[in-house]
Every structure is written in C-alpha cells, then in structure tokens.
Amino acid sequence: MAVNSIERLDDTERCVDEVIRRVGKKITLGLPLGLGKPIRFVNALYQRAKDDPEIDLRIFTALSLLAPSGSSSLEKRFMGPIAERLYDGIPDLQYAQDVSNNRLPSNVQVSEFFFKAGSALNNRSQQRHYISTNYTHAARDLMDMGVNVVAQMVAPGELHDAPGMVSMSCNPDLTLDLVPMLRDLEAAGSPVAIVGEVNRQLPWFGRDAAISEDQFDMIFEHEASEYPMFSAPQMAISPEDHLIGFYASTLLKDGGTLQLGIGSLGAALVHSAILRHKNNDAWKAVFDYLKVAEYFPLAVKEGGVGPFEQGLYGCSEMMVDGFLYLLQEGILRREVYDHADLQTLINNGEIGSAVSLTTLDVLRREGLIDSPLRARDVNWLTRYGILRNEVEFKGGRLRVGDHTLDGDLDKPESREAIGALALGDKLSGGVAMHGGFYLGPKQFYQLLRELSDEDRDRICMTSVNFINHLYDHRFGNQRLKAAQRVHSRFINTAMMYTLSGAAVSDGLEDGRVISGVGGQYNFVSMAHELPGARSIIALRSTRKTKGEAVSNIIFNYGHCTIPRHLRDVVITEYGIADLRGQPDEQVYLRLIRIADSRFQQSLLSQAQKAGKVDSAFRLPESWLNNTPDAIAKLFSEAGGKDWFPAFPFGRDFTDQELVLGKALKKLKSETASRRGKLFTLLQALRAKDEEGRYTELLQRMGLDQPSGLREKLDQRLVVHGLQLTENPSDTGNSKP
Incomplete structure (x- = not known):
C-alpha cells in the first residue's frame, strides 16, 4: 500500500475543510458502530452540513449511542444524576440527538444496520432508512452505497513503544476491511478521505488493531478536547437470567470456544462459568438440584461438569466485559495459533x-x-x-x-x-480472545487500560469478517478457523421463539425493527458448519405486555430472524431444548417443555390442532411446575443470593437508585394499559409517606418538597411504586 501524506490537524473545522477539499460536498460517511465514533469530527461535519444546504451528507453506521435521559418526568428525575455521573465530559453525538428528535435537515440522511434495542421503534425516519444486512456484509454494502469518507477514533502508539502507529482498539471490525477497499477506489480515480481522531483514553491494542498512521489521510489531535469512553452500565441479573446462564454453563466443553453477546443473560452465563470453575462443589450441587443430567441429557453428552482445566478460547464479534473476567479467573486461557x-x-x-x-x-x-x-x-x-x-x-x-x-x-x-x-520454554504468540469490537461499563475500560503487556497481547481485536464466518475473501483460511474453533458454543438471545424452531430476534411482524440481525445469523449458520459446534438461543420464557404476562415461546409469528431449518439449542429459565435433527413433533414438545406452564396447554392445543403433535398427548406432571413461584422457591433453595447475586461484577447504580429503579419499573408495568393507568393514578392519589420512610428516596428524586400539582402527583406516584415493590401482591392490575 502506498504511503500517504498525512495532514495533522488540531482543529475540527480544518478537518472538515480538508474532507470537502478532497471529496467535494457529496459525502457518504462510514462510521464504526458503538464506541469508535470520532465525536468531535463527526459533530463538526454534521454542523457544517446543517449550515450549508449544498452539502449532501449520508451517514452509514450502527449503534449511535446517546446518554439515557428518560421520557416521563419521573424517568428524567431518575436518570439525570445517573447520566451526569456516567456520561459527564462525553460530548453528545449531535446527529443522533437530531435523529431521536426527528430534526435532521433535509440534506442529511442517517442509515443504520443495528439500533440500540427498541430505540428507533417509533422513529419513522430511522425505520425507513434502516438497512437490513449481516454484520459481515456491512463493509460491502458501504462500498455499494458509495462511501467516500471513513472516520475512526484511535489510540496513539506513543505510550506503547509503537511510534508511527495508531490502534483502532474498540473497532477494527469494519475499518480493517474498508481501508484497503477505499484505497483501491482511490487508485481507480475516485477521491476518498480517511480520518483518525486521537483519544488517549482509548485502551491500546496491538496485533491486527494497530496500523500505521500513514493509512489515514488526516489525523485530528487535540488533547484538551479528548473525552471519556461511552459506557453501558452493568444491569441486574434476575433469578430467571441466572438460571438461563446456569443451564448454558452446563453446555460449555472444556477446551472449547465461546461466543457471547451483551446483556444480563451473557453476564449470567459468565458468572455460572466462573462458579463452575472456582466453586465446583457448589455448582454441582445446583446441577444435581435441577436434575440436569436426568431432564436435559444434552448437557452430559456435549457439555461438562468439571473446572476448565484446558480453558476456553473466545471468538466473538463483541468482546463483552465478561470475557475479561473469564481471563482474570484463568478460564479464558486456551490459546490458538495462526497456522x-x-x-x-x-x-x-x-x-x-x-x-x-x-x-x-x-x-x-x-x-x-x-x-x-x-x-x-x-x-x-x-x-x-x-x-x-x-x-x-x-x-x-x-x-x-x-x-x-x-x-x-x-x-x-x-x-x-x-x-x-536453542529451544524455547513454551509456545508463544497464541491468542486467547479474538474480538471485533467492545462496549461495556466504565470499570471494563479501566481494566483494559491496566492489562499487563502479556495479557494484552493474548487479545486480538480484528476484522468482523475473520470472526463471524468461515468463508471470506480476506481471511479465507477456513481450515485454520475450524481448527481454532473446536467445540464452539455460540450463545445469542432472542425475543421470541416459534414452536417450529424459528428465532425472532430483531424485529416485529409489522415490519418495524427493534435492533438488527448483526452477527446472529452468521454464528447460527457457523454452528451448523463446524464439527462439534452448537448454536444456543437464550430467552426468558415470558415478558410483560400491557401489564400482563405473555409467552415468548409462541406457536408462530409473521417475522423471523433465524429460520427453522437452523434450529439447534434453546434455553429458558425452565431448561434446555435440544432441537437439532429432531422431527417436528419432538421440536414442538421440547419447546413446550421449557415454556411457562401458564401457556403450555394453549401451545399444545395449537400444535395438536395443526397436526404437529399427536392428539392423544397430555402434558406430563413433571412439566407443569414452570412457574415464577417455583423459580423463586428453586432460587432460594439452590443457593439464591449467596451464589447468584444480582451484580456479580460490580454495579454503576447506588442502593437508592436500585430501589427507585425497581419502583419505577413496576409503575411502568402497571400503567402499560389505559385501565392500568387509571387504576394506578387512583391508587397513587391515596399513597402517602406518613412515617417519613421514603424521605431520602424522595430527596434523590427531588420530590421531598414538591411544589405544584405535577410534582405533588409525581411524589405520590413514587410513594405508590415503592409500596408496590415492598408488597408485590398489593396490585389490582396483575393477572395470572
């Protein structure tokens, strides 16, 4: 690759001037998803487009992150101090703010291939401009859209004995592929611009993520304006999530490979894997209590019950913080080699x-x-x-x-x-973790900065095309990938799962997109290609809709993300359904087996009416205890909070915020329907804190001394919500 002349700039306006000088006023900008967006430069370019209607700006990206603010007055009061604490000093991504508020100018269009879950559900502009594509095809689609500018946040090599280098650290996922494609485009006569924005708070990673500065056309560097990393706080792990994570941990094979997604279900799996490794007797006691070997023999056939003596290798498009905890505990230690x-x-x-x-x-x-x-x-x-x-x-x-x-x-x-x-002592140069991008809590970024040189070198941040599938033009050695990825467990989540074996993960049947396909299809497909691999879809058995419980295991649905012919393993809090290679009747029955018992009979009746299950079949007695009450009893008897805490890896919320958050969540659930809103309002009007029990909590919400009707009503609502969470049965809106 030819060496470029780099423009080193300390002013974003000059960066924008240089971009326009190079490519003109028709700009198709490709940005990394999530953390790697160069916010200072992007904001300057977007503002220039707002000021100059002759600029035609199209932005292609995913996960445009904004600090949460809340929608209702209570949510705003709750989120304000949290946002200030977690996101202070991080500039807002201005185009994302305008997208959220439906204020994009007519000369700017934003297309994303993955949304923060639910964030664009009711945003018509984003629903229209959403691009449905596999993560691995995003770079190709960018080129087809005519991308001519790519911008990326980078870490400088000056502190890591790497002069003349920068690290793409959190996001080499697409940029590693895009840069050579853009240079080919440039060689063919089309002008391009590749921009780097230096941020010294970004953790350094070498290997594939470190590239020469001269691969950029310009680098913006202004140390005084560098900002903290955008964080995704730790979320509480519920008893249901812990059980799903525990069942998933029984399927991990020592010496195998792990792919994992973000969220409480992934954190629950990591916690149970660590419990299996460090406190194996306690883990086995839960295993025996749940009768896993008897009820779900797949765990015995393809999983394991012992500590991870050989260790695991991580290969995941997203390196979640859980992988770092597995590394610290000596579980993520199976190293792979590039031969x-x-x-x-x-x-x-x-x-x-x-x-x-x-x-x-x-x-x-x-x-x-x-x-x-x-x-x-x-x-x-x-x-x-x-x-x-x-x-x-x-x-x-x-x-x-x-x-x-x-x-x-x-x-x-x-x-x-x-x-x-001449002989060395041990093999060197191995990789314990291949990741495409990372995003997580503040603590995670600090731990990444503090990694020893040895541990940092065991992590290779690289192209998503290397990670997400076996066959691609740049990393075409499928034999190497298969050799590295032995006994793979690809663990992903879904919103719903149909009895025929299709996963609904990214959208609704009316066409609206919740999130995106991302890499899920690739991982599920890869599990069917690799010997000894399994795809595991994890989902909670129920959710609340308009205040009522509904099943996430459903008879059918008008949209799917993963088709039924790729069905494999499904886990709910009630167990494991092994579906691969099974006839339809067994698929239907195994999914009904792990559904909530409140919905099992209706699911069975639908299956029998469709001729998919023998009409003489009756639900066995052993299936009929899949209830929230049984979960609570089981959770308590099987170790409960001692072995399965809500925040095993630390938390970003105070004790007060946890209590208030639970109360506000309950209020939101109770007011999901029109009837529920009226009933809750009437109840709240009678709610009083006569004994001053909630004074400090009301102070945290700024409602200890309310003035005006709105604040007085908000205070009563908070008190009512707190009372509901203390006495969960004291509600007239919940139904069995």
Missing part, C-alpha cells in the same frame, strides 16, 4: 504448550520443518517460541549468542546442543 497444521497438532494432543525436542520431531514428521534446519525453519520456529528469539540462521548453522550449532536433528550431539541452547 492450521500447528493448531491441529495441538488439538490432537501431539504438541503441548511446553517445548521439547519431541516438539521438533513431531513437526519434522508432519513435514512442517526439515532436517537439517533451514533459514525458513528457524524463522518459523522462533515465531512460535519453539526456538528462542535470539536464535539466528547464518552460514548454514544455528547461531545462539557466541555459539554455533549444527541443525541436523538426526545427530545426537546436535540434538543435545539444540535442546540445551
């Missing part, structure tokens, strides 16, 4: 991590090295730590410091000398 033959020998146990002369003999037997050793052999062996770094090949012999050695492995004296002076 298919070497990896296969490791998988087969013919080569271990410790290096010996036997290692050389095996490599020679497999034709990977020759004897006598040649220059290319020495280079290859030193790369993987099999020979020490200081070993050189000169004049047909090995040189180690002042010693010269014969490289003939058939001579006893040569073998002895090589073993004593």
